Amino acid sequence: MSSRLDNAASNAMVYVVDDDDSMRDAVGMLLRSVGLDVRTFASAQEFLACEMPDVPSCLILDVRLRGQSGLAVQEQIAASELGVPIVFMTAHGDIAMTVKAMKAGAQDFLAKPFRDQDMLDAVANALARDEERRKSRRSVADLRVCYGSLTPREREVMAFVVAGMMNKQIASEMNLSEITVKIHRGQAMKKMQARSLADLVRKAEALGVGPNQG
Incomplete structure (x- = not known):
């Protein structure tokens, strides 16, 4: 997966939302070590309020946040039509939670503690998925111009x-x-x-x- 990350690193953005300072910093450091641009947030509200550049992106989201669950944030993102792929991480995961997240469109679900390579693989897959989504959206936009x-x-x-x-x-x-x-x-x-x-x-x-x- 390293080559896929190398290809994505030059024009991609990864967002990390976790209210655990040490985990947030560790994930950010891991992703930056392979050349990715990373923005970290202690709350979902901070993330949802940020300006997102129009580049391939993915969101690494903790399932259990103070005052709000990651699954609720997933619903907000779906309603806002951001379309950013989500990689969930949790120290308290269970089968029902995983199934619900995946059915709602989550890209991946990692239990803490996870292997660094598992996180990098998940991010590579999510960025590739978002790039395909963006290509498809651009293609339809071009078709609308022709149709117009x-x-x-x-x-x-x-x-x-x-x-x-x-x-x-x-x-x-x-x-x-x-x-x-x-x-x-x-x-x-x-x-x-x-x-x-x-x-x-x-x-x-x-x-x-x-x-x-x-």
Whole structure:
């Protein structure tokens, strides 16, 4: 996992939330030793109030915090749509707690005391997951820009095309000539940068485009 961390270290951020000063410092020191940028917090409130740079990130979160459980913080993060992967750590873990955390989307769950390598592996996996999430989000954002360049008529034709309708059927549905449909279809394919009908369908699915959205 060291190579994965080396690749991530230059543009990633790891957040550590633990009200135990010694544990917080130890985890921070471990992660900095492999070149990662780390920000540590004694409370979830401090973390939630911080400005987060737009880089691959993960959160190492203690399950039991003073005044608030880590699982409650996980719920807050999910509600805020931050999307940051969470690695839980606890000295008081049990099976039910682990299952609940993992079902809610936790990346990993480490019992204290944990091996340094286990923590580094968990962080590497979490940062890789966040990078993939960000790539997917950027891809959809690019698709929205392409879709936004379509005229209303091109969008309507695209919606019928991805629904599986033939040009002749679309022409009848829209009260247009078949050649006009072909022109709109060609423009939609070009603007969406679709290499094939299957590619157009895939992009439409990513955007949630269908006959009712066209």
